[in-house]
Amino acid sequence: MREEQPLTAAESYQALLRSLRRKNGFNLLFVRCSPVQADEIIRGVSQDLPNKNIQVLQLDSETDNLYEKIVDLPNYTNLNILFVRGLENALLRYEEAESEGYFLLSQSPVYGGTWAGVPKILGYLNLSRERFERQFPFTLVFLLPEFALRYFIRRASDFFDWYSGVYEFPTDKDILHREIRRLVYLDGDLDTYQQFTPQQRQEKLAEIKAYLSDSPSLDPVQASELWHEKGLIHQMGKEYEEAIASYDQALEFKPDYPDAWNNRGVALYNLGRFEEAIASYDRALEFKPDYHQAWFIRGVALNNLRRFEEAIASYDRALEFKPDYHQAWYNRGIALGNLGRFEQAIASYDRALEIKPDYPVAWDNRGYVLTCMGRYKDALESCDRAIKINSNDANAYYNKACCYGLQNNVELAIENLQRAISLDVEYQDMAKTDKDFEQIRGDERFQSLLS
CATH class of the missing domain: 1.25.40.10 (Tetratricopeptide repeat domain)
Incomplete structure (x- = not known):
């Protein structure tokens, strides 16, 4: 006997397309795919089935009732295909609360947490399957990462039993690389998430957590990038202990990751643990000696310890690599002022103001x-x-x-x-x-x- 080979992504897409082309009335399809693949599937189906009325419903972490979300769509009764995305956000919000609220020995083997209860969104689905069939004369396509599909099968089995097909899209190296690029901002800039609402931060965290648990094929660099990104999001939410734990995970995978060491230092600084912060900046500088930002924040930590001469030396190194770094000139002025070297302090402030005249x-x-x-x-x-x-x-x-x-x-x-x-x-x-x-x-x- 010959072992059956799994379908390629292209073969899975064609199978899904054939199914969507011929189906009418209420149908229920499940697609295991990454978010990048979900984008491609929706784009491809919209192009390949131009005569079908297609919509996409994006769920967020606060969604509890899918039925109400669908009936709120304009002209939903005229749909042929409705793609449903983001269900994992609601599942992971529930899993977070469940894991934090109870200490239970029975945990899911991949994500953690428990299999004990049923999130509201899946509970409503279990109770509403006949209503879905009566009310929605079109094909519902759930686009889910592996974790969410397993969760769905296990905790919404009454609803899942109605499925018309399950299509699995393997995550090859190219897709994996693109997925990591989508999830990660590689510049290590903490300002990336300043405009995010708390809910947006939680959804991004949930997506990264799901990806970490569902992608054993991640290489160490990719895993470290995801853990680092998780740390940045926690940091912007002022969850500094959680941020440090995430950076530590990133550094387990990639000990020579200067951004992780630097941002770990920032979290420690915000907790007032200045000596530890300086040690973390020093590790960042071991791997990236011209890291001007690490030199600068190291100087700020030294300033807080009233080690002003050392702080000035650190600012000078930052300015050696970035001469127009106005914050470094400004903080250098503070250290000089604390030493009573007032003329030099004014000269330093003047340099900062040459670069940024509107610096109050x-x-x-x-x-x-x-x-x-x-x-x-x-x-x-x-x-x-x-x-x-x-x-x-x-x-x-x-x-x-x-x-x-x-x-x-x-x-x-x-x-x-x-x-x-x-x-x-x-x-x-x-x-x-x-x-x-x-x-x-x-x-x-x-x-x-x-x-």
């Missing part, structure tokens, strides 16, 4: 240093530049108040301090002990403002 914190800190030097007119002009750029810069108003306080100008000191306090009440407590207000502290108006 640099104008503000420059004003602070000029105040320390007794150059009050220049200091006030610098603070005013900060306020012109950002009218809600509470610190600039506070520094102006300090400058006027040192000149014994009670009215303008109180006016600017009042403005700072109105923007941020913390400045009220700060002013109570600030030596810059010693000359006006006895004034009743000043005391009234602080109380």
Whole structure:
């Protein structure tokens, strides 16, 4: 006997196409494929069956009732084919909650979590299969990754039993490579997810988790990239411990991954674990000595430890590789100011402002240093530049108040301090002990403002 060979992706597509071409009325098809393959399948079927009325329904993690989603579609009764995507988002949201809420010994062998309960979306499907058949005179095609298909078979068996066919699209190396590229932003930039809503971040996490569990064929580089991406998403959600755990997983697969070491350092920094953060940046720099961002954030961590000379040396290395790095010039100015090297600090702020003239914190800190030097007119002009750029810069108003306080100008000191306090009440407590207000502290108006 000859062992039957699995179908290629092209053969699976042709089988699916034949089925969709001849089917009428209610039918239920399941397609195991990656999201990249799902895009290609939808595009191919739309081109190859131009006479069919085709729509795509994209589900998100909050979807509980598929029936309601379908009846909300315009002219759904005129459909021939409805592709349903994203069911795995709702399943993984449920699996997350189930795994976090209970400690159960019975776990799914691939994803983790449990097989104990049934998510709402599948529970509704089990109870609604006759209604689906009566109400939807078209072919429903579920496009699912392997994890979601297994989940569906096991926990929505009453509904799944009605299937007209299951089509499996093997994930070859080319598809796998494209899938990783779709999931991963390789620049390691934390800003990538700043515009994401919490729900979007959770859906991206769910997709990456499903892919990690469903793709044993991942090579170490691909696995490390996915774990790194998972860490970035956690980091943007301020889930720093989870981010560190993900970076550690990435580094198990690829110990020489500088972005993972660097971003691990950022997460540690945000937890206030500065020494550990510096060690992580140092590992990143072992593998990428010209990594200007790692040199820079390493300097910020050293600044927090008040190791100012070392911080300046770190900023200098960052600037060696990226001379127009305005944040490095700015933070270098802070370290120099903390050492009392005011002229050099101003020179550093000036370099930052040459590169980015609309940088309010640099104008503000420059004003602070000029105040320390007794150059009050220049200091006030610098603070005013900060306020012109950002009218809600509470610190600039506070520094102006300090400058006027040192000149014994009670009215303008109180006016600017009042403005700072109105923007941020913390400045009220700060002013109570600030030596810059010693000359006006006895004034009743000043005391009234602080109380």
